[in-house]
Every structure is written in C-alpha cells, then in structure tokens.
Amino acid sequence: xxxxxxxxxxxxxxxxxxxxxxxxxxxxxxxxxxxxxxxxxxxxxxxxxxxxxxxxxxxxxxxxxxxxxxxxxxxxxxxxxxxxxxxxxxxxxxxxxxxxxxxxxxxxxxxxxxxxxxxxxxxxxxxxxxxxxxxxxxxxxxxxxxxxxxxxxxxxxxxxxxxxxxxxxxxxxxxxxxxxxxxxxxxxxxxxxxxxxxxxxxxxxxxxxxxxxxxxxxxxxxxxxxxxxxxxxxxxxxxxxxxxxxxxxxxxxxxxxxxxxxxxxxxxxxxxxxxxxxxxxxxxxxxxxxxxxxxxxxxxxxxxxxxxxxxxxxxxxxxxxxxxxxxxxxxxxxxxxxxxxxxxxxxxxxxxxxxxxxxxxxxxxxxxxxxxxxxxxxxxxxxxxxxxxxxxxxxxxxxxxxxxxxxxxxxxxxxxxxxxxxxxxxxxxxxxxxxxxxxxxxxxxxxxxxxxxxxxxxxxxxxxxxxxxxxxxxxxxxxxxxxxx
RNA sequence: GGGCCGUUAGCUCAGUAGGUAGAGCACCGGACUUUUAAUCCGGGUGUCGCAGGUUCGAUUCCUGCACGGCUCACCA
Numbered sequence: 001x002x003x004x005x006x007x008x009x010x011x012x013x014x015x016x017x018x019x020x021x022x023x024x025x026x027x028x029x030x031x032x033x034x035x036x037x038x039x040x041x042x043x044x045x046x047x048x049x050x051x052x053x054x055x056x057x058x059x060x061x062x063x064x065x066x067x068x069x070x071x072x073x074x075x076x077x078x079x080x081x082x083x084x085x086x087x088x089x090x091x092x093x094x095x096x097x098x099x100x101x102x103x104x105x106x107x108x109x110x111x112x113x114x115x116x117x118x119x120x121x122x123x124x125x126x127x128x129x130x131x132x133x134x135x136x137x138x139x140x141x142x143x144x145x146x147x148x149x150x151x152x153x154x155x156x157x158x159x160x161x162x163x164x165x166x167x168x169x170x171x172x173x174x175x176x177x178x179x180x181x182x183x184x185x186x187x188x189x190x191x192x193x194x195x196x197x198x199x200x201x202x203x204x205x206x207x208x209x210x211x212x213x214x215x216x217x218x219x220x221x222x223x224x225x226x227x228x229x230x231x232x233x234x235x236x237x238x239x240x241x242x243x244x245x246x247x248x249x250x251x252x253x254x255x256x257x258x259x260x261x262x263x264x265x266x267x268x269x270x271x272x273x274x275x276x277x278x279x280x281x282x283x284x285x286x287x288x289x290x291x292x293x294x295x296x297x298x299x300x301x302x303x304x305x306x307x308x309x310x311x312x313x314x315x316x317x318x319x320x321x322x323x324x325x326x327x328x329x330x331x332x333x334x335x336x337x338x339x340x341x342x343x344x345x346x347x348x349x350x351x352x353x354x355x356x357x358x359x360x361x362x363x364x365x366x367x368x369x370x371x372x373x374x375x376x377x378x379x380x381x382x383x384x385x386x387x388x389x390x391x392x393x394x395x396x397x398x399x400x401x402x403x404x405x406x407x408x409x410x411x412x413x414x415x416x417x418x419x420x421x422x423x424x425x426x427x428x429x430x431x432x433x434x435x436x437x438x439x440x441x442x443x444x445x446x447x448x449x450x451x452x453x454x455x456x457x458x459x460x461x462x463x464x465x466x467x468x469x470x471x472x473x474x475x476x477x478x479x480x481x482x483x484x485x
Numbered sequence: 486g487g488g489c490c491g492u493u494a495g496c497u498c499a500g501u502a503g504g505u506a507g508a509g510c511a512c513c514g515g516a517c518u519u520u521u522a523a524u525c526c527g528g529g530u531g532u533c534g535c536a537g538g539u540u541c542g543a544u545u546c547c548u549g550c551a552c553g554g555c556u557c558a559c560c561a
Contacts (some may be wrong), residue, residue, distance in 0.1 A: 062524095063517040099511075112519050127501065136496040136510050138522055143496085145553045158498090200561070246560045247486090350561080376561095394561090401561065432560085457561095470554095481552065 008131040011096040015126065022129040027053045027104035034074035036109060040117060043109040050119065052077070053127060055156065056097065058137055066094055070103065070119075073162070075421050078118040079105055085122065093126070099137075100130030106392035111115035139477040148478055150221065161473075164466045167286065168474060171462060172239060174282045175259060181273075184235040184261060189224035191217060191241070191362065197440065198222025198379070201244040204254075217243035217250050222379065223440045224410060229262050230448045237261035239458065250470040254479050257458040266452030267381075268391045272368055275395060275403055275454055276303050279366070279461075286465065294464050296400045297364050305366040308447065309356065313369070313387070317358045322351050323388055348376035363396035376436050380406035380420040381450075395456075398464050405454040412444035 014243035030051045036043060043050060064083040069076050083091040097103070104125040112118050140157045147154040147161075154161050176186065194213070194272070196203035198220030206215050221238050228236050239259045263270060272377040283290060283301045290302040299417045309323050315480060320333045330350055334341050339357060341350065351373050359369065370393040374382050377390035395403035409415050419435075423435035462474040470477035 058521075060520050060523050061517085062520065065518040065520085067520045067523080069521075078521070080519075084518080112521090114519065114521070116519085116521065118519085132510055133495040138510065139497040141496070143492095143553090144497095145492090148553090199561075247558085249560080250555085252560065355560095404561075421540080483552065 008098065008129065011098065012129055013095045014137075014456050015093070018089070020093055022126060024104075024125055024127045027051075027125055027127055028105075029053055029140060032074040033070070033077045034073045036119070037075065037117060038076060040109065043354065044111065047108045049106055049108050049122060051104065051106045052119070053125075054104070055130075056099055056101050057134075059097065059099055059260070060309070064091075068097075070105065071156075077111075077254045078116050079121050080112070080118045081121045081124070085120075086124075090124075097126075098130055100132070100134045101126070102128035108209060126288055126432060145480070146157065148472055148480055149483075151476055155365050164462075164468065164474060165476060167466055168458075168462045169258055170286060171282060171465060172458065174285045174465070175239065175278065175458075178278050178281055179237050182235070184237050184263075185233060187225070187228060187238055188240065189218075189221045189228075189235070191243075193218050195435050195437045195439075196421070197434060197437050198224075199242075199244075200376070200378075200434060202246060202431050204243050204245045219244050220258070220455070222455075224419055226448060226451065226453070227440070227443045229264050229408075229451050230443045233448070234264035235262070237373070237379075250472070251460065251463075252457065253471050253475055256278075256475075259456040259458055260453065262408070262451050262453045263453075264449040264451050265449060268393055268405055268452055271405040271452040271454045272307075272393060274452075275368075275405065275456070276305055276366075277393065279456075280451050281464070292465060292467075294467050299398050299464065300365050305368055307364075307393075308359070309369060310351070310359075310369050310371050313359050314351070314354050318354060320354060322347065323386075346375065348373045352376060352412075360396060360401075361399055363399055366395065366397045368393045368395055373375070374418075374422075377406060378422050379409055379415075381409045381411075382414075397461075400460050400464065401457070402460050402464070403454060403456045408448070408451040408453050410444060410448040410450060411440050415444055416441055425455055 015022050019138065028051060031039070033052060033054065036050055038050065052070070052072065054070040056068050057071045057076060059067040060067040066081040068079050070079050070080070075383060080431040081094055104127050105119055105121050106124070107120045110118055110120055118382070135153060135157050139151050141147055147158075154289055179186070192208075192215040193208065194215065196216035196219050198218070199222070201219040203216040203219050207213070207219065207277040208215055220242055222239065225238060237259060239257065241255050242258050243255050245254065248254065280290065280303050283292065290300060291301045292301065315321050318333065318337055320330050321390065322330070325333070327347060327350070330347075336348075339353075341353065355369070363369070371383070371389045372380075372392045372394070374380070374388060374390045377392050380390035380392045383389045383391055383425055390408035393405055395405075408447050409418065422434040424437070425437050459471050459474050462472060463467070466474060468474050
C-alpha cells in the first residue's frame with residue numbers, strides 16, 4: 001500500500017491544503033444516473049439542477065475545462081467542469097481528482113455537440129478518495145482469481161457482472177412473490193444442528209463452547225421445515241444457505257443457496273405442478289418469454305414439461321432393468337456398455353450413475369425424472385403399487401440437476417426403518433448416509449399430514465438464467481483458498 | 486486427490502534459443518474551453534508467484550511449493 005498509494009497520499013495532503021475533506025459525509029441525490037436519462041427531456045428543457053453522485057471512471061482534461069465519466073449503480077453519465085464556472089480555486093481542486101474517486105455533483109443537464117448527455121457542473125463535493133489505481137479502462141479486470149478475491153473491483157469494472165447479481169436478486173424476489181401470493185410463509189430454521197439431516201452429504205463440524213457440544217452446519221433444512229408442517233404451518237418455505245463438506249467445482253460451492261418448500265396435503269404430483277408454475281412464471285417475469293440461451297443451448301421453458309420415468313428411461317437406453325436385474329446382472333451389462341463401476345456400489349448408487357452417464361446429458365429442456373429407488377430416498381414415501389420406488393422426482397434443465405422433490409414420508413414406523421437402513425450403511429463406512437434423528441421421528445409420531453416437498457438450487461438456476469458456466473460467477477464471494485505468503 | 490495449462494508494471498498482455506525486461510492503458514510533469522479508448526510533448530514506476538538446484542551468470546533450464554483455470558475423480 002505504501003508504494004502504490006504514495007502519490008495519492010500527496011493528493012490527500014493537497015486536498016486538505018484546499019480545505020477539502022477527502023472522506024466526506026452524506027450527500028443528498030435528487031437523481032440516479034438512470035433517472036437523469038429517463039427524465040432528460042424535462043430536465044434539459046427546464047434547466048433545473050440535479051444532484052447525483054458516483055465514482056469517476058474516466059477523466060479527460062482540456063486545460064480550462066474537464067470532462068469526466070461518473071458511474072453509479074444504475075449507469076454512467078458524463079460531467080463537464082469549467083474553470084470560468086467554478087472559479088480558479090474550486091477548479092484547481094479538480095487537478096487532484098483521480099479516476100476512482102467518489103464525487104457528488106450538482107448542475108444542469110445538457111447535450112454536448114457530440115450528442116452526449118452531460119451534467120454541466122455548478123458545484124461538486126469530494127466524497128471519497130481512491131488510493132489505488134483502478135484496472136485498465138478498456139480491457140477491464142479479467143484475471144478470474146482477482147475478480148473473485150476482490151469482487152468489489154469486478155463489480156466496479158464489469159457491468160455484466162453487476163447484471164448477473166441484479167438478476168439473481170430479482171429471481172429470488174420473484175420466487176418470494178410467487179410463493180407469498182400462494183399463501184406460503186417464509187421461515188428460518190437452524191443453520192447449526194445437533195444432527196445434520198435432510199440430505200445425503202458430509203457436513204461441516206463446529207463447536208459450541210458454552211454448551212460444550214459439537215454442532216454441524218446444516219446440509220439441508222428439510223427435517224426442521226417438516227417439523228413446522230407437523231406444527232400446522234401448511235405452506236412453508238425457506239431460501240437460505242446449505243453447507244456441504246465436499247469438493248469444489250464449477251457446479252459446487254461448499255455453501256450454496258436452496259429454496260425448500262413444503263405443502264401439506266400435497267404430494268410429488270402437486271409439487272411437479274407447483275415447480276413448473278413457479279419456474280415458468282419467474283422466467284416469464286424476468287425475460288418476457290419462455291426461452292433462454294445457456295452455453296449454446298436454447299432452453300425452452302414452455303409448459304407442460306416432459307416427464308421421464310427413470311426405470312423405463314434407463315432400460316431403453318442401456319437394457320438394464322434397475323428393478324428386476326440382480327446387481328451382478330447390472331454389473332455385467334454395464335461392463336458390456338463400457339461403463340466403469342465399482343464393486344461396492346449398491347443398487348441406488350448404480351442407478352444414480354446410470355442416470356448421470358446415460359440420461360442426464362440429453363436433458364436440455366426442463367424435464368422431470370421420476371420414480372427413484374427408495375434406497376437413495378430415505379425421506380420419501382414409497383409408491384403404493386411398487387414399494388421399490390419412491391414418489392420422487394428430480395428436475396433437470398440444461399443437463400443440470402436443478403430440483404428435487406417427493407411425497408414426504410409421514411409414517412414414523414417406516415421412517416424409523418429407513419433411518420436404520422441408513423445407519424447400517426453408515427456403519428459400513430458410508431459417510432453420506434443419513435443419521436438417525438429420534439427427535440424427528442417423535443415429531444412424526446404426533447402426525448404429519450401427507451405433504452409434498454420441493455427443493456430448488458438457487459445458484460444453479462441462476463447459472464442457467466445468466467448463461468454462467470461456473471457457479472462462482474453467480475456467488476458474490478465464492479470460497480477460494482487463502483493466498484499464501 | 487490425478488492430469489494439463491497459467492502466474493512478467495496498478496490493469497491487459499508481449500518477450501528473453503540463459504547476460505536482471507517491453508507495449509498500450511493507468512500514473513507523473515507540461516500544453517489545450519465540447520472531449521468521450523480525447524489529442525500533443527516528456528518520463529518506465531518491476532522481488533518476472535515463492536524456495537531451492539544447475540550455471541561465471543536464472544525471469545528464462547530443472548525440482549519442489551503456493552494460488553488459479555480447465556478436466557477427471559470425489560460429490561446430489
């Protein structure tokens with residue numbers, strides 16, 4: 001800092017010699033930049049003075065006049081400063097203004113000879129000194145690592161990055177609007193849990209000093225939200241962070257945002273309906289149409305969405321009957337297909353792999369994949385006509401898994417059996433197996449209505465809607481290794 | 486965790502078949518009252534990611550490490 005900012009410190013001294021405070025207080029705006037542009041005709045005609053503020057992104061000095069570009073969160077506008085208007089002393093202050101400085105200006109709006117909408121500055125206030133040079137004005141900031149580590153610079157320099165996060169915000173807002181309009185209430189459930197449940201994943205551990213107990217960051221809010229359904233909240237949702245102690249990749253961040261919602265007296269069929277309506281209505285609100293381009297694919301959200309029965313789909317694609325074939329037969333067939341597998345895989349794991357390898361790559365447009373094996377769905381109700389399958393679906397869009405839903409298992413006896421099965425897997429070393437949650441079973445013993453539940457990955461949905469190939473592009477501060485010395 | 490690639494000025498990037506390095510923008514000094522990648526004149530501001538090795542000499546070659554990207558694995 002000492003070297004980089006040395007000249008800038010000189011400028012602060014110079015500013016102070018003019019009696020200028022380099023880090024000023026409140027500035028009252030009459031307009032944002034976009035408001036000035038929107039109101040241009042009346043502002044220009046009336047000659048009324050506007051007050052706005054932002055960061056100087058470029059300065060063009062012309063002796064006794066200066067042009068500069070002022071950027072706020074709504075856009076950029078040119079300002080025009082003249083010595084004969086401000087007077088010698090005020091104008092001299094502009095000699096020490098740098099690109100990156102924060103400035104408030106007041107003046108009337110006009111069009112230059114070149115046709116550029118411009119603020120004719122009558123007065124200005126120095127609001128904040130920038131001590132470091134901004135990245136290059138033309139090429140901007142491209143270094144991906146720096147963009148993530150110093151997201152503020154990324155946001156200053158790259159308007160398309162700002163737009164991604166504005167869209168993310170609007171997306172979440174529209175989801176809330178939709179659910180609120182349908183009578184859902186939003187709740188917050190524990191991030192720190194005694195027993196991490198609701199998903200098959202490895203948790204982060206932490207410790208509470210006063211209680212002297214180990215706690216886990218939640219891997220899902222599911223079991224708490226369902227306790228609320230037991231409590232009579234018939235339509236609840238939560239949009240919040242989950243934490244999973246797993247690898248980092250272009251589609252995995254250790255903390256990520258999930259929407260989970262539960263509707264009493266529904267099931268996975270009603271969840272399919274709700275899911276389709278939710279996402280299509282949000283897409284329509286955000287884009288005014290049903291098609292979105294993602295990584296060269298045109299994704300069509302027009303309902304109704306395709307429904308694919310998983311056992312049939314896999315059988316058609318691979319000849320493997322995931323219900324009737326023995327594990328040995330499945331392995332033999334997989335070998336014949338040239339698919340790598342491990343002897344330790346059980347039926348559920350095998351099905352998952354078959355889905356990922358053979359089905360998922362073809363799921364461009366929104367597709368519900370239904371009827372998953374119960375073994376990998378320990379919290380889902382089994383189908384009445386075939387108890388080997390769960391009343392469950394996953395939603396795939398653009399080859400990515402976006403959502404997961406099921407008819408919630410509300411039979412405490414069956415839930416206990418499922419937990420015990422998971423416990424056996426855990427005993428055999430499966431670190432992702434679900435823990436037994438006695439307190440949750442007790443809640444079920446009070447009676448949970450038949451319920452449909454749905455989870456939607458907000459980050460991945462945002463990726464789809466912003467054409468982002470990495471999850472880090474839609475998370476403001478993705479987890480990175482700390483820099484070494 | 487494996488493989489491949491990258492790391493040079495504040496930023497975007499060149500470059501040195503081994504002799505401590507350049508461009509544009511930014512920045513500094515000067516000129517300029519309608520410019521907008523302003524223009525014109527002058528100025529290079531650097532631990533070439535870090536640590537070792539080879540060498541008379543390493544930013545360059547070798548090894549290890551760090552961080553990042555892509556990818557495979559893991560992973561819902």
